[in-house]
Amino acid sequence: MHIVIVGCGRVGSGLAKELIAEGHSVAVVDKNRKQFRRLGPDFSGSTIEGSGFDRSALEEAGVARAGALAAVTSGDNSNILTARIAREHFGVEAVVARIYDPQRAEVYQRLGIATVATVTWTIDQVRRWLLPSELHTSWTDGSGILSLVDRPLPAHFAGKHLSGVVPNDLATLVAVTRAGKPRLQPGEMVGQDGDLLHIAVLLDQREALDHHLASTEGDPS
Numbered sequence: 001m002h003i004v005i006v007g008c009g010r011v012g013s014g015l016a017k018e019l020i021a022e023g024h025s026v027a028v029v030d031k032n033r034k035q036f037r038r039l040g041p042d043f044s045g046s047t048i049e050g051s052g053f054d055r056s057a058l059e060e061a062g063v064a065r066a067g068a069l070a071a072v073t074s075g076d077n078s079n080i081l082t083a084r085i086a087r088e089h090f091g092v093e094a095v096v097a098r099i100y101d102p103q104r105a106e107v108y109q110r111l112g113i114a115t116v117a118t119v120t121w122t123i124d125q126v127r128r129w130l131l132p133s134e135l136h137t138s139w140t141d142g143s144g145i146l147s148l149v150d151r152p153l154p155a156h157f158a159g160k161h162l163s164g165v166v167p168n169d170l171a172t173l174v175a176v177t178r179a180g181k182p183r184l185q186p187g188e189m190v191g192q193d194g195d196l197l198h199i200a201v202l203l204d205q206r207e208a209l210d211h212h213l214a215s216t217e218g219d220p221s
Helices: 010-021 033-039 055-060 076-089 102-110 118-130 203-214
Strands: 002-006 025-030 046-049 068-071 094-099 114-117 136-140 146-152 172-178 181-183 196-202
Touching: 002 010, 002 076, 010 025, 010 033, 025 033, 033 046, 046 055, 055 076, 068 076, 076 094, 076 102, 094 102, 102 114, 146 203, 196 203
Parallel strands: 002 025, 002 068, 025 046, 068 094, 094 114
Antiparallel strands: 136 146, 146 196, 172 181, 172 196
C-alpha cells in the first residue's frame, strides 16, 4: 500500500520508518526540509517539502494512489484540514489526524474523521498504571455487551503461565502487550511484571473478572 504521512516529527518519522520496514511505499510531507533528517540516510521512501493542506504537495506525494494518510504535525488545525482534503477531495479511504485538544478530537470523531487525541491517550496510559485496581475499557461493541478491557498483570501472576490467568467461563485473554509490543497467543507465554492484558469480557462479567484478577485465590497453580 502507498501511504502518505504529513509531518516528520518524532511520530511521523517513526511511523514512516516502520511502514517502510513492513514493505509499504511511503511519502513524507513536511514544510521544514530539515525534519527529513529524522528519517535517516537509508530511508527509501520519498520526501516532499510543503504543507499537508497544499494540494500540489499532496499530489506530488502520490495521494491520488494512496490507500491511507496520516496527518501528524504539531498543529490541530493543519492536521484536520489535511485529513479532510485527503478524504473529501482525493477520496483516500483510511485517514487519521493527530489532535492535541481532546474536546476537538471528539467533535471530529463524530464527523467521521478518525483522530488520535494525544492528551487523552497519555492521561489514560498514566491512569492505567496509577490505578491498577480500575478496569479500563478500550473497545465496546455496538450492543454495549461485549468489551475489550486492558488490565495490568497482577503481581501474583508473574512467573505463571498466562493460560491460567482468566478462566474460560469468565472471559478470554486475547493478547498481551509486553515492553510496548502486543503479542498474540498469550496462553503460551509466562507472565512478567509490567505485562498489560487485553481481555474480552461480557458486561455482566466485568466485576467478577476484576475480583478474580485481584484475588490471590485466582493464582494459577
